[in-house]
Amino acid sequence: MQTAEESLVENFEEEDSQEGQFLTFNIAMQEYGIDIRHVTEIIGIQKITELPELPEFVKGVINLRGKVIPVVDVRLRFGMDERDYDERTCIVVVNINQTSVGLVVDTVSEVMNIPEESIEPPPKVNKKINGNRFVQGLGKVEEDVKILLDTQKLLFEEELEQIINAQTKV
């Protein structure tokens, strides 16, 4: 299955225009999408080496063909409950700002084209709660709605998180 997905991604990478291409994946039955241009590869779950004193959502590091890259559990990033990894659990390796990070997702679905006109801005409600602040837009594909994530924010935005943590601690 993985190989199929890999080749899928590769095929798309070869194309000149990756504009409007999204890799979609599942977390807790909801479909999410991230810009395909940031995705370098998809690998199966593998042994994660734990590290001390990291934010909860950073699970640790993995060995990606000799490169040590950090792994973020997207569930934990969204403030959801952790779920045991199984054979369908995947690590989506994204590269942004010259940083490679693995994203743990429940399952990977497909690469799809979502034209700009069918993407709506995220609803402006309660951005502070959970994953909403990572949302870039909502993509309408036929009957479904895919939540399109802002990879940059997903990886790097932490101020809010800290504020929330501080508040809950008090």
Added chain:
Amino acid sequence: MSTILEEDKEILFDFITESNEALEKTELVLLSLEEKISESDAVDSAEINTIFRTFHSIKGSAGFIGLVGTQSLTHEAETLLDLIRKDKIQLSKPHIDIFLEVSDTLMMMMNHLQDHFSEEEFPVDMSTLSSQISDYISAAESGDQDNVAEDSGAKSETKKDGAKKKTTKQPEKKASEMSDQELLDALITPEMEKQFVVDSTELLDSLEQDLLNLEKEPDNTEIIENAFRTLHSLKGNAGFFNYTDINQICHKAETFLDMARSGKVVPGTSQISLILQVLDFIKIAVDNLDDGKAPVIMGKIGLMDLMNEAFGFDETEEAPKAATPKKKSIEKEKSGKKETQAREKPEPEKNIKEAGKQVVTKIPALTKKTAAKAEKEKPETKKSVSEVIRVDVNKLNTLMDLVGEIVISESMVSHNPDLRGMELESFEKSISYLQKNVRELQELSTSMRMIPLNGVFGKMKRLIRDLSSKNNKKIELVISGGETEVDRSVLEHISDPLVHILRNAADHGIQGPEERIKNGKNETGRIELSARQVGGEIWIMIKDDGAGLNREKLLSKALEKGVIQENELDMPDEKVWNLIFAPGFSTAEKVSDISGRGVGMDVVLKNVEKIRGKVEVSSEDGIGTTINLRIPLTTAIVDGMIMRVEKSIYAIPTLDIKESLQVGENNIVDLIDGQEVIKIRESLVPVLRVHELHRLSFEQKPLSEGIVVVTEKAGKGIGFLVDEILGQQQLVIKALPNYLGSVPGVSGCAILGTGEICLILELAHLIKMVESVA
């Protein structure tokens, strides 16, 4: 013009790297010139030429790229230098200062160019500097007019003198040459000159080869013929361009080869090596020409004499008859202003008959000088291009990474679990062959990144110079061991610490001249900066003969700052000195102006620890302080002990491990706060549970069931409880991804043969963690 096209960027970057290199060298030369001036030593014209060349080549390239400001600044500097070079201005300290400023400005410009690709928005006003220089120039030109006149007057006088004394053809010929020169100047185009340089370089190279071969077979006439022909065409070319020096020297050597050709003499080793020396001089002259200067040969007359002696030309033969008086006259003319040159040459009046015996002794003397000169000139020659190539650091880093990968993949193959329990004789052989090659590759790639400390040390000279003049102190910086090589990454990390330490030594350590004299010390303070390799480490030692650290002052300050407690006041000296590294302590020191030191010392420690080095301080009150940086040779690979704790794998540098043991129940002490301590022989060692410290899930089990690995760092012992020791191996250290920020107690990670990641523990930090808990 100032905007630069994309495709020109490469040219620009080349220009920047080259200029930076040259400027760094120039700075050093300037500093050494300054020393010479202050000691009123004779100024070496070769050094001035080096600086001249730098500015000249920057000017040329800047003009080509269209950097108008840079071009005009270098042009002014060059003009001033040219006046100095021609002895129209006496080089003095203000000149050095201004040249240093020019070189600083240019370096800043290079940095600016790197980011902006143009001179625009350059924050420094270069025109003021330019006009400052031109002030010097105009002052010199008006003031030294007499000098110049005198000079030319002297020349013509000697000419007349020579003509009167002996009505030989030579002086007249010289006069006619002079007018020819003017004619020729109009005829010779820069392109022709360039061609001459190219041709001559080729001719010189082939001539050198011929001579080297001739040395082996002195009677091989074919080689002599070849050499003769080459030399002849060189002479002919030089003659056409009217480069008298080259022409005359070539002529002399050619005459000798002619004699050898006709079998009158058999060229001996000493004579051949003399010709080789001569070639070096010609090479320098040709290089000078390439740099836009006159192709003069320094110490030409001395060379001619040497050749006369070595080749056994006596007065009756050849030109020497006429040459001697001419020599004398030129000697007179020159002796007044160029002492350095005069010293270089042997006394021409010394009876040449005796010379035969002296040749042997004189040649080595010359050899030394030429060797020194050749060394200086070498980086400039075109030939060196083929020997050293510039490589982008990124490529080198990638290579290092790749080699690291290969080391890992090699061990993945050789320790592959699939092979377990199989008898594979020929496979084992291939593997060991592979391992050998991989190791060699690793060593080679590591050595490629090794850089001598000279560069960094040289910068310190400048620092001390500036500091001493700023603080009105006299400080002498003695550097040794600059040729010691360290890994590039090490070099990056020690540059800052060195600056901090030296600044401290000069600011706080060395006292002012009066105070030093009062303390019975030499007025001039002395800072020694030395480097050497000790085992697998580089020791960089900074030793000053300043005030030293004051135990009481340090302790009271530390107490005041809350760095230590009352009951710690009797700590050993060693620990007291280490107080200067306490963060925050430093700033207090600076404010209170205690004669100790401390500015930025925590930075020193941090930087050095980053490359797994150690800092040792020793000091005697009133006598001085010594700081020793002990740095591992390379930061890329470490010999580590691999151990398992639960499911995680950790590594500790083998060098830090003292022993590992199983502890009996009766040797375990539980402190009230839960810190476990074990008794090993007579000492008590705290034991860490890494998982606990890292707040990872773990199974509580008694110490006696595991193995305690006892480590020692900076005189402090600490034990780690592990479940199993897996072995010892070379680890290729990888930094943890930046994304994670800094992970406490972990200095990096390594990938094992099994593909697993092991974390390399950072002992210094862990010890601190234990101490803060305790």
